Amino acid sequence: MEYFPLFCRLQGKRCLLVGGGDVAERKARLLLAAGADLYVGALDFSPAFQHWAQQGELTLLDGHFDPRWLKNCWLVVAATNDNNINQQVADTAEAQQIFCNLVDAPEQASAIMPSIIDRSPLMVAVSSGGSAPVLARLLREKLEAMLPQHLGQLAQFAGKLRARVKTEFHSMGQRRHFWERFFKSDRLAQTLANGDNPRAQQITETLFNAAPEAPGEVALVGAGPGDAGLLTLKGLQQIQQADVIVYDRLVSDDILNLVRRDAERVFVGKRAGYHCVPQDQINQLLLEQAQRGKRVVRLKGGDPFIFGRGGEELEVLAQHKIPFSVVPGITAASGCAAYSGIPLTHRDHAQSVRLVTGHLQKEGKLGWQKLAAEQQTLVFYMGLAQATEIQRQLLTHGMRADMPVALVENGTSARQRVVTGTLAQLGELSQQVISPSLIIVGSVVSLRETLRWF
Template sequence: MDYLPLFFDLKAKPCLIVGGGTIATRKARLLHKAGAKLHVVAPKVSEELEKLVAASNGKVFKQEYDKTFLNDVILVISATDIDSVNSVVAADCHAIKLPVNVVDSPALCSVIMPAIIDRSPLIIGVTSGGEAPVLARRVRSMLESSIPAAYGQLAQLASKFRQRAKDVFENGDLRRRFWENILNGPIAEKVLGGNLAAAEQLIEAQLDSASVEKTGEVYLVGAGPGDPDLLTFKALRLMQQAEVVLYDRLVSEPILEMTRRDAERIYVGKKRAEHAVPQQKINQMLLELAQQGKRVLRLKGGDPFIFGRGGEEIDLLAEHKIPFQVVPGITAASGCASYSGIPLTHRDYSQSVRFITGHLQEGKENFRWSEFVDKQQTLVFYMGLAGLETICSKLIEYGKSPSTPAALIERGTLPEQRVHVSDLAGLAAKIEGLEVHAPTLLIIGDVVRCHEKLNWYK
């Protein structure tokens, strides 16, 4: 994070703008909207800017800048088109540790001005740190179109009842649950529909009854193969609701950061021959946390129902009648294949696909290998790195051609993705000596021939 986003309370506080042209006027509009007392220094000052200064009870100084103008102000914006003046203003402010923004010169700034979405009292700031202002404005436009104007009224309503809710629900968890029900339910819909009076009556009724639903629930959510953009909308919504998060090692850090910031995080990751928490213990934790009335997120890499043991985890919940939801994720086979330009099925090469666990039970080859040799079938082995040599040799032993194309995909869908392509006879030797890191996915079949031509993720 290059900058820490903060919000200034500028009401009736003196701020200095150096410059009197179009850009200075634009910045003045924002400061005036925030209630600042504007002072402007510039040889020439636009008519609109003079009116803004007068309306804020500030002063206009039609002269050159000098550092005496920094006395008694709390924020400075330098908006001239003269680089030497902007540099002097910045240096003077830095010398006395006064916050300064120099328009279009991020290197001179100690604070930056974001693109703003105003739903007062709800304010959203978007910035690229001055590196890509057009992109920041684009993001602002996207947010503007997706956040209803009435969210400001919803925020005002929440503010009106905030203290009373705090008095009624002294327990922080209950109070948070109360507000989540308000902001995600029919009361919010009343506000967005313009019926504020009805919304207030409904809140009054809930506060009078001093009741809030405190039912535990478990969200079994597939986080996909790693790229955060592959999450579903439903996954994101539930990730923001959960109070406790149980996550495994295949959940990437950017995805984990999308969970609620104040949620408790519990790592229950597993890797070959090393389980941080045994599976039965995970199942029991989900049950006990839900029985305590908590909203629990079980966040799993890929899809929870494809080699994710998700069925085992919700079986105990169902037995104890604990409410749960299952959100599918893009499984590694689909995600890694797509990001490698390898279609799992193709009219010219393969009419079926088979998903197989690459974990060989206690080192034993416990598969029906003879079922895997059909040339028109794509084989996908999950977690097959440790058993790669055995998998390839066994397939050849049971009749699959040694020249069958094969690809080992390392850290698929992530920026660090690497695709190692060879054939059954040579793949193990090709990666020997290389630092190949899990998670990996092994794809075997003629569809791998498409990799060179269709690979778009480079």
């Protein structure tokens, strides 16, 4: 995060704008709208500045930039057409520990002004850190079209109810449940938009009277193989509504950054040969949190129903009549193969796919004869430690030694690395990657050089 997003109150606070032209006008309008005590310094001023000064809305400082102009300032904006002057203003502000915005020079600025969607008191700001201002403007235009004008009225009305909600609902879950119903009420929003405040009060009283205890529930959410862009929309909605997030080590930091900030996070990571929290304790944790009325999300890498033991967790919840839901995710086989340029099926290479757990000793005997058959793709999950045994069994049961294989490390993430070779080399190749890694065996791997894009 190059810039920390911050909304600050400028009402009645002295701010300095250096520049008197068209660009400075745009900055002045924003500062005046925020109620700043605005001083503007320049050699020449546009008619707009002269009008504002005559109306007593700002103070003009006529002349070359003078460092004394910064006295008692909270914010400085340099918006002249002379880069040297702008830099002088920025250096002076930096020395006095005052935030400074530089027009057209974000790399030297200590503060930037984002594109704004104003639904006061609701404000949405979009910034590219100065790297792509046109992109920020295009996003702002899209958001302007999406966000109804009455959102400001709804937010203002909600602000008047906060103290009452805090008094009537003692737990955070109850309050959140009420507010979700409040903001999702189409009748309330439309009534406020029409200016019918008595009717809005009636609807609000109905919401207060009908607000039940926040029910405990568990959502089993597949986080996908790593890339946050592969998280489903429904999965995103669930993790942003959760009171408690229970997650494993295959959930990427990019995904966790999307979790609501005040949600409790519980790490129950697992890796081969080591369980931070045993599975029965995870089951009990989900049950206990839900019984406390919490909205719990069990966040799993990949898809929770493919070697994720999600079924076991839901069985415990079902026995205790805890409401639950499942949000599937893109499984590691699909995501890692796609990001590696390896189609799992292909008319000329494979007519089926087999997803196989690599925990060979714990999961019992596998049908190696069928796994070694031609015209299929094998994907081994958690198989890195057993790679040599996988190689031996497949060769013993008739798979050809030159069958292409790929090992995908940290699949779909920015750290993804793919090592390819043949089945005869699998044990050796497994020493070149680290966990988490996926093993793909099949002639489809030979298409990687043609189809790879990552």
